[in-house]
Amino acid sequence: MSSRRSRSRQSSGSRNITDDQIHDLVSKLQQLLPEIRNTHSDKVSAAKVLQETCNYIRSLHREVDDLSERLSELLATTDTAQAAIIRNLLMQ
Template sequence: MSRRSSRSSWHSRSSRNTADEQINELASRLQLLLPQIHNNHSNKMPAAKVLQGTCNYIRNLHEEVDNLSERLSELLETADIIQADFLRNLLSK
């Protein structure tokens, strides 16, 4: 192997290791932010599992927002004018 290709190969491995280390560090930080992952697993998880858990958590949050929006719409429909105005004022702040 020539000296140049040896350096190039080392540089690519070194860059890959640095990128892997960065991904693992970011996954560890992300794991701390996610309640169901952080509370259930005190040990480090593989980055792929953390990302999968993150996607599931975000999906659940979207569902929760949709459900709460539906409940709020129903509440506003059944509330009298004063109650509805009061709720709208609370939400606009």
């Protein structure tokens, strides 16, 4: 019965998720964020970690956008020699 309930309710509390588990996962997440990686985990709230995660993911997407544009321009300015270099890279 509890499993049926956990399907409809996904908030914490269902499926016997403990606060400790969430705390562990959140601090693991914190280690990946350059902005707050070095802050002691007691000083950062879980919500703050999640917010920073969202911001970080968005900034990474923006970087992917910029880099795709840059690479596209690079492919445009250089010609077959470039392709040869890329192929060489692959061979190594």
